[in-house]
Amino acid sequence: MATGSRAQFVDVTRQVYAELAKRGVKNGMCYVYVPHTTAGITINENADPDVVADILSTLERLVPADGSYRHSEGNSDAHMKAAMMGFSQMIPIIDGKLALGTWQGIYFCEFDGPRRRKMLVGIAGE
Numbered sequence: 001m002a003t004g005s006r007a008q009f010v011d012v013t014r015q016v017y018a019e020l021a022k023r024g025v026k027n028g029m030c031y032v033y034v035p036h037t038t039a040g041i042t043i044n045e046n047a048d049p050d051v052v053a054d055i056l057s058t059l060e061r062l063v064p065a066d067g068s069y070r071h072s073e074g075n076s077d078a079h080m081k082a083a084m085m086g087f088s089q090m091i092p093i094i095d096g097k098l099a100l101g102t103w104q105g106i107y108f109c110e111f112d113g114p115r116r117r118k119m120l121v122g123i124a125g126e
Contacts, residue, residue: 001015001108001116001117001118001119002114002115002116002117003039003108003110003113003114003115003117004113004114005110005113005114006065006110006111006112006113006114007056007059007060007078007081007110007111007113008056008110008113009042009052009055009056009107009108009109009110010107010108010110011046011105011106011107012032012106012107012108012119013046013098013100013105013106015119015121016030016032016091016098016106016121017098019121019123020093020096020098020123023123024096025093025096025123025124025125025126026093026095026096026125026126027093027094027095027125027126028092028093028123028124028125028126029090029091029092029093029123029124029125030090030091030092030093030098030121030122030123031088031089031090031091031121031122031123031124032088032089032090032091032106032119032120032121032122033087033088033119033120033121033122034087034088034108034109034117034118034119034120035087035118035120036082036087036117036118037079037082038075038078038079038081038082038111038112039078039082039108039109039110039111039112039115039117040081040082040083040084040085040086040087040108040109040111041085041086041087041088041089041106041107041108041109041119042085042086042089042106042107042109043089043091043100043104043105043106043107044104044105044107045103045104045105046103046104046105046107047103052107059081059084059111062084063077063080063081063084064077065077075111075112077111078111078112079111081109081111082109082111085109089106091106093123093125
């Protein structure tokens with residue numbers, strides 16, 4: 001997947017559902033993993049885009065890009081923000097659907113873009 005800015009959340013819920021549909025699993029677990037140190041994955045509200053904007057602005061306040069860091073590549077804040085979000089999510093599959101809450105979506109969290117990124121989806125069950 002391609003990201004378009006230094007920091008952004010990409011709603012990947014449909015992509016994860018597409019993987020689930022390919023596998024035909026009715027009951028089991030879905031594991032979503034991001035193999036990057038400056039990107040993460042999270043689950044949060046997908047009905048109001050202001051929630052994502054608020055999360056991004058809060059992370060920038062907590063971990064500013066221009067902070068005093070020892071890492072010399074210029075992306076220390078991205079490493080910390082990704083670590084705060086986490087690199088994986090596990091979602092139950094019940095009756096062929098992801099057991100997400102009514103307003104929840106799955107987000108790929110970019111903190112060092114724009115870049116080409118990977119997201120791995122594992123599905124197990126019956």
